[in-house]
Amino acid sequence: MLKEMAEQLPPSERKIALYIIENPHEAIRCTANELGELSSTSASAVIRLCKSLGLGGLQELKLRVAGDMRKSNKEGFTDFQPNEPQPSIVQKVTANSIQALLETAEIMNYDSLSKAVEALIRAKSIHFYGVGASAVIAQDAQLKFVRINKCTTSSTDFHLSAMLVAQSSKDDVVVGISFSGETFEVAKILELAKEKDATTISLTSYGLSPLSEIADVNLYVSAKQEQVFRSAATSSRLAQLQFIDILFMCVLTSQYEASIQKLDEVRMGINFIKQN
Template sequence: MLQEIAEQLPLSERKIAQYIIENPHEAIRCTANELGELSSTSASAVIRLCKSAGLSGFQELKLRVAGDIRNVSETSFSDIQPNETQDAIVQKVTNSSVRALQETAEILNYEALAQAVLALQQAKSIHFFGIGASAVIAQDAQLKFVRINRFTTAHTDFHTSAMLVSKSSIDDVVVGISFSGETYEVGKMLELAKEKGAKTISLTSYGLSPISEIADIRLYVSAKQEEVFRSAATSSRLAQLHLIDILFMCVLTSQYDESIKQLDEVRIGVNFVKQHTSLRK
């Protein structure tokens, strides 16, 4: 998390973040005053860093760092090399995926999650939108939420989505999905939704971005380790799907009896169609 937000921090906070990244073992043994001195800043700057990182305080920061120290050897990421063996690829892709899921859980803001779940619970309609690999995430979300009696869309065509969002209102939710947080079309879709009074949710990689700045509710995933194969959207895609699953299950369990009823109706309907299709054949 510190690595991902470091460049966006004020100078004093950036110096502290850099010191922690380079000296994690020393940092977790320090008080706020000692860390301020070691990083040539101050205790107040340490507290501001915690706030910038969305943490409750210095103690939580140290716990997060300590957890990373324990896990780094088990799930460390290294990029795929030329002529990599299949065994090595299996191990590296698995480690990368596990790390993406763990880091997403670690940086999850539970207040934002609760706000997103409430908005989705109360929504008359939900519009998911993403471009490229993020469009796949939007379609997966649509397939999930439509099963529990939500009017849900996830069109890949920008103009079709814009037409639907232009009809939205205060009772609707628009979810913009972009790992980079900079996809132009996704940003414009959220701007249109806000003009119509709809609630907006962003799903991006951790840190400030044009899209997260627009959204009412900001959800983040962490998959910063993708470098050479960024266009393949491997661990980032998995982290985004993971967060969609979390949202879906939170909404489902909050209205459990009704949701189970809706899921059963969908299952019966699908089986009915399958049976009649097989009879024709």
């Protein structure tokens, strides 16, 4: 998180982030005051950094740094080479996918997750929107939530999505999906949703972005960037799908009996069509 966020942070917070990256063993032993002195900043800047990272405080930051230090033997993401052997491709795709899923779980902000789940439970209608590869994620989300009797939409058409969101209200939720967090159309849809007082949720890679600045609730997947052969694009798609599954199961289990009944009704409806 620190490496991905460093260049986006204000100067004082960036200095602290760089100090922690370069001196993790010392950083995890420091108080806020000590860390501020060592990085030539202040204790208040340390607290601001924790907030910028979406963490509960310095203790949580130190726990995450310590966790990463224990995992120093982990290979991380790898890209592909020209004429890569097929067994190597299988291994790399699998390893990258696992890495993306694990890192998404590791950076989970449970306060934001709870707010998103509560909003989805209360929602009169839910609009998922993404462009390109993220549109597939939006469609997958719609197919899941409609099974438990949620009025849910997703559209790859910008104008149609705008028309749907233009009719939303404070009782509705609009979820903007973009790995970069910079997709123009998704940002505009969230801006429109804000004008209509709908609850807005962003699902992006970790870090500050136009979407995270707009949304009421920010959800993040692993922030590893796409490389030459776009191996991380595949991994990021899986991480986004993972997060949709997490949201769906959180909503489903919070209304377990009613949700199971709806799933059974959907299953019987599909079987009826197949048999007739």
